[in-house]
Every structure is written in C-alpha cells, then in structure tokens.
Amino acid sequence: MKTFKVKTAALLAVNGKYxxxxxxxxxxxxxxxxxxxxxxxxxxxxxxxxxxxILDGYHRLAAAMLRRxxxxxxxxxxxxxxxxxxxxxxxxxxxxx
Numbered sequence: 389m390k391t392f393k394v395k396t397a398a399l400l401a402v403n404g405k406y407x408x409x410x411x412x413x414x415x416x417x418x419x420x421x422x423x424x425x426x427x428x429x430x431x432x433x434x435x436x437x438x439x440x441x442i443l444d445g446y447h448r449l450a451a452a453m454l455r456r457x458x459x460x461x462x463x464x465x466x467x468x469x470x471x472x473x474x475x476x477x478x479x480x481x482x483x484x485x
Contacts, residue, residue, distance in 0.1 A: 391433050393459040394440065396452050402440045403449065410450045423451035433461040 400407065410416040423431060431452075434445030442449060443465050452460050 390464050391461055392464065394434075394436070394462045396449070396457055396460050399434070399436070399440055399442065399449055399460060399462075400453060403442050403446065406442075406446060407450050407453065410446055416447070419447050420450040420454065423447050424454045426451075428452060428455065428457055431461075433463045435465050436462045437465050 410420055431448050434448055435443040449460060
C-alpha cells in the first residue's frame with residue numbers, strides 16, 4: 389500500500405463542500421473535535437482516489453484543517469493492493485478472482 393503526503397489545501401479544494409457540512413452539524417463536529425485533540429501522527433491515513441476525492445477520512449481532514457496542518461498522510465486507493473494472505477472469502481468480498 390502506497391502512502392504519501394498531500395497538501396491539506398488541495399484536499400480541501402476537492403472535498404470542501406462536504407467538510408463544511410461536518411463542521412456545521414453538531415454530532416459531526418463533536419467527532420471532528422475528538423480527532424482534533426489526537427496527535428496527527430496517530431491518525432489513520434486518509435483514503436483517496438487518483439483525483440484526491442476522499443473515500444474515507446473526512447473527519448480526519450476536517451481535524452487537520454482545524455489544527456492547521458499543512459499536509460495529510462493519504463493512501464492512494466487506485467493502486468492495487470496485495471492479495472497475499474487473503475482468504476477465498478476475502479477475495480470474493482473484494483471482487484477478486
């Protein structure tokens with residue numbers, strides 16, 4: 389799995405509309421605040437596709453924005469992952485033959 393750093397501003401430019409919702413909604417804002425209080429180095433990477441659309445990690449990006457982090461650690465989901473160690477059921481779940 390390839391991880392890399394992406395400028396927070398670049399992710400915000402692509403995903404900003406949904407992030408605004410997270411910061412305005414009370415329940416979602418509480419979750420963002422919990423992520424904000426955690427050290428950035430302990431947060432899971434944000435999963436993105438090759439266009440920087442977030443697949444998983446909106447709350448972590450919102451927290452990074454509030455912390456004023458310059459970069460976010462991301463995983464590119466468009467890169468194939470290793471199937472070594474996956475059971476037949478795990479492969480079927482992911483659509484791998």
